[in-house]
Amino acid sequence: MRQYVFVSFVLTAALCVMLPLGCRQRRTVSKRVLTIISPHNENIKNEFEAAFLTWHTRTYGGDVAIAWLDPGGTTDSVRYIRSEFSKRPQGIDVDLFWGGGVEPYIAFAEEGLLQHYVVPDRVLSVIPKEVAGIPVYDSDHRWYGTALSGFGIIYNKARLRDLKLPVPQTWADLARPEFAGQVAAADPRHSGSAFQAYEIILQAYGWENGFRILLAFAGNVKSHARAASDVPKLVSLQEVVAGPAVDFYAWAQIAEDGPEKIGFVLPQQVTVVNPDCIGILKGAPQLELAQHFVCFVLSDEGQRLWVLPKGHPDGPQFSSLSRIPVLPRVLDTYRENCVVTVDPRQLSAGFKYDGHKAAARRNALKDLLGTQLIDTHPELQRAWNNLIRAGLPERAMAEFCALPVTEEELLDLSLHKWSDPVARNATIAQWSNFAVRKYQKLARAKPEDLAK
DSSP: OOOOOOOOOOOOHHHHHHHHHHHHHHTTSSSEEEEEEOOOOHHHHHHHHHHHHHHHHHHTOSOEEEEEEOOSSHHHHHHHHHHHHHHOTTOOSOOEEEOSOSHHHHHHHHTTOBOOOOOOHHHHTTSOSEETTEESBOTTSSOEEEEEEEEEEEEEHHHHHHHTOOOOOSGGGGGSGGGTTOEEEEOTTTOHHHHHHHHHHHHHHOHHHHHHHHHHHHHHEEEEESSTTHHHHHHHTTSSSEEEEEHHHHHHHHHHHOTTTEEEEOOTTSOOEEEEEEEEBTTOTTHHHHHHHHHHHTSHHHHHHHHSOTTOTTSOSSOOOOOEESOHHHHHHTTTTOSOOOOGGGOOOSSOOOHHHHHHHHHHHHHHHIIIIITTHHHHHHHHHHHHHTTOOHHHHHHHTOOSSOHHHHHHHHHHTTTOHHHHHHHHHHHHHHHHHHHHHHHHSOHHHHTO
């Protein structure tokens, strides 16, 4: 019988105590229970649970089950894991962390929260070491990519035609003034894929030019959704024209609405395909079972679940997952049947993405994005619209794009001060005040004065 544990992440001491206790209580039954914390959606969990249990019974025998812990998203999962390890540094009664990109795994590996595990050579030998310049697995074998995610732009073809707007081809297109009020985006503090897109823009265009794009893009945003999965829905409903989207959300929307209605583009030379990872947590109570699960998701049998359509004899039972597998031979073997048409081997990022830098500055950057783009969005939007009316004069644009911190200062803050809640909160308040003053000044100025 399938066992699920869905935990609503509420920041109270009571829940933090109850959840691990529940995990220990579940292990009193004779069945071995593999406990996985994951921000993956229910479709992925359902497919991989069913397939793994069948595979494990056939390969190893024994009565096993999976318990899923779901704190609510990548950010909440990372926060929960860190919080639990701060109280129980030897182990938190959880076997695996799965999903949420690559940056959390780089950070957890450096913090000593992931176990070293070298998968068998028959598995490791067929996994590419990197795709488009991005490592697919950790050189010290503490985490492995299990699927690949591309970040691009989803758009509504009919809405573009009605508004006589061009098809957005690059991230910079979403910052063009004619897209004002016609863009959707998710809050990068809550959505791991949204944050990934923002980090890609900053690294692809450079800190200053990247923030120039992000600030103008935020000015065009109609509203910020909490979840990245909401962006394709808003595009489908013609609430907006376009927005950033991770590839599998975009392909799912295209499958639902049809390619004649919805388009998706991976911006050339500024596209990064990142691994969506898995790692065995320190102190995993079911270590052998966790190792079996890692091997399964990296096997041909596990990998083809990502890319084949529902109903294919080798594919998923319940729903198409529309993900890029990490095994190239799966794409080659099932090319005629694949839901996904992108071959990551043919992609070129055009720049060197630095995952370690992204992981190191992640926490402080999320708060900087929050204060400059999200929490002050009404003020930002009024300033942006006033700048558009003035013709986007360069002097005023330079003031609009000014930041309260340099790239180097942000990295130092993230590494050395962001774990101190007093220092963090004081800095966030300073950043927010900086943004409000800047936007209010630009919003109040007469367009003719801005143009001087």
